[in-house]
Amino acid sequence: MTSFRMAEMTWPDYHEALAQDPVILVPVGATEQHGPHLPLSVDVILPTAVCEGVAARGGYLVAPPLAYGYKSMPRSGGGQHFPGTTSLDAASLVAQVKDLTREFVRHGARGIAFIVGHTENLWHVSEGCDLAYRENARLAEGLRILNVGYWQFLPAETASAIFGTTQIDWDMEHAGIMETSMMLHLRPDLVHMERLVEHAPSRVPGYELWPYDIDAVPSDGVLNTAGAATAEKGKQFLDAYVRSLAAALGDAFK
Numbered sequence: 001m002t003s004f005r006m007a008e009m010t011w012p013d014y015h016e017a018l019a020q021d022p023v024i025l026v027p028v029g030a031t032e033q034h035g036p037h038l039p040l041s042v043d044v045i046l047p048t049a050v051c052e053g054v055a056a057r058g059g060y061l062v063a064p065p066l067a068y069g070y071k072s073m074p075r076s077g078g079g080q081h082f083p084g085t086t087s088l089d090a091a092s093l094v095a096q097v098k099d100l101t102r103e104f105v106r107h108g109a110r111g112i113a114f115i116v117g118h119t120e121n122l123w124h125v126s127e128g129c130d131l132a133y134r135e136n137a138r139l140a141e142g143l144r145i146l147n148v149g150y151w152q153f154l155p156a157e158t159a160s161a162i163f164g165t166t167q168i169d170w171d172m173e174h175a176g177i178m179e180t181s182m183m184l185h186l187r188p189d190l191v192h193m194e195r196l197v198e199h200a201p202s203r204v205p206g207y208e209l210w211p212y213d214i215d216a217v218p219s220d221g222v223l224n225t226a227g228a229a230t231a232e233k234g235k236q237f238l239d240a241y242v243r244s245l246a247a248a249l250g251d252a253f254k
Ligand SMILES: [Zn+2]
Pocket: 034, 042, 043, 117, 118, 174, 175, 179
């Protein structure tokens, strides 16, 4: 196999690669505000990097990412009121997961893993996987479909080393230390640390309310402080995610 990036392959190369029965990894991101210091594509860049790290170990292909995701919720993404946040209704996301699964199955794939980079996608991708499995399992013997958020695999020792605790409120980490550090490691050209303003964490309540209180969301879109982010921490996060996700996928698709 010359590459693991599906988008860079010719169709005969892709066809030949599929004969080795690889698991197809599909990053599922979002186009969403990530504060004044990070680009709108953070939730695409980060899961794609984790997928590529896993795929570099062999046995995987990385499909082109889904660049749009489910709506930004105030509690975990700041909400839909920010310019740039460009979201899908749940039915659209579910349909994309179903359509992609059908196509990969038609190509001959029997292992498909959706690697989510945006919290709000998780349940909708689950629904897409469930419907896709129901529709395709009879056609494709041995079919397995997996859904996971890449950040859900932070080993305890990495969490303690960086945060000083293993109790992390991932919703509040939107545009925070983890995402900012990984972007500093992977794409420092897209990070503007000088634009960060230290402020109190988000005061959005734990329930979801329509309409939500815009004033409870920090006006810059950063839900918690990102000032302690560094490229070194970003490399620690990425290495840890690649290692633990590769182990989990190895178990799920053995
Ligand atoms: Zn994000």
